[in-house]
Amino acid sequence: MSSSSPRSTGDTPERPPGLTRFNTADDSTARAALHEVCASRAWGSKLLAQRPYATAxxxxxxxxxxxxxxxxxxxxxxxxxxxxxxRPKPGDPTSHREQSGMAGASDELKAEMLELNLAYQEKFGHVFLICASGRTGEQMRDAVRHRIDNTPEQEREIVRGELGKINRIRLTRIVEHAEGDAA
Known part of the structure; x- marks a missing residue:
């Protein structure tokens, strides 16, 4: 491959600027970026170990x-x-952006979601996890109402799928943004 090949020159349509930056970042910086995507250390370690990535x-x-x-x-x-x-994390723009469907919800809907969240957490031992991007408050409420009747095993696999969707959205933000862009 010549040095003018798109794969060897850095940014290409297949390798956006954020991916090049992620691939070339030191391990500590890349690990921190991955932790912002997903708090699982095992997940982050697996992705870190496979760098560099040829494409998004x-x-x-x-x-x-x-x-x-x-x-x-x-x-x-x-x-x-x-x-x-x-209840997005205070001061966390990602949390606020992803949960924007609840921003305009009525006080009644917010109170109902709090009650449902607490009941869900009591049953399953963890927060209700859903890929909230693009969903309305009513859609999220309906999802928790439906999912609270699942078995722990069923719910664990649904959570795994929702986590995968969230991770993809967050990774997309990393790979598509050039340095200095607001992610």
Whole structure:
């Protein structure tokens, strides 16, 4: 391959600027970025170990594979990094952006979500996890109402799928933003 090949010159349509930056970051910086995506250390370690990624799709595939391999303890660690729906982390723009469907919710809906979140957490021992991006408050309420009747095993696999969606959205933000862009 010549040095003018798109793969050797850094940023290309297949390798956006954020992916190049992630691939070339020192381990500590890359690990911190991955921790912002998913609080599971096992997930982050698996993605870190496979750098560099030729394309964003390769990174997403590695994320999906790592998510599929998470143990129950790894999932619990990942979920601990997510605030309850309707109560985004103060000062965390990612949390606020992802939960924007609850921003305009009525006080009644917010109170109902709090009650449902507490009942869900009591039953399953962790926050209700859903890929909230693009969902309304009513859709999230309906989802928790439906899912609270699941068995712990069913819910663990649904949570794994929702976590995978969230991780992809967050990884997309990393790989698509050039240095200095607001992510």
């Amino acid at each position: 799709d390769a990174l997403f595939a590695a994320s999906d594979a790592a998510t599929a391999e998470l143990t129950a303890d790894d999932l619990a660690e990942a979920m601990a990094g997510h605030p309850p729906i309707g």
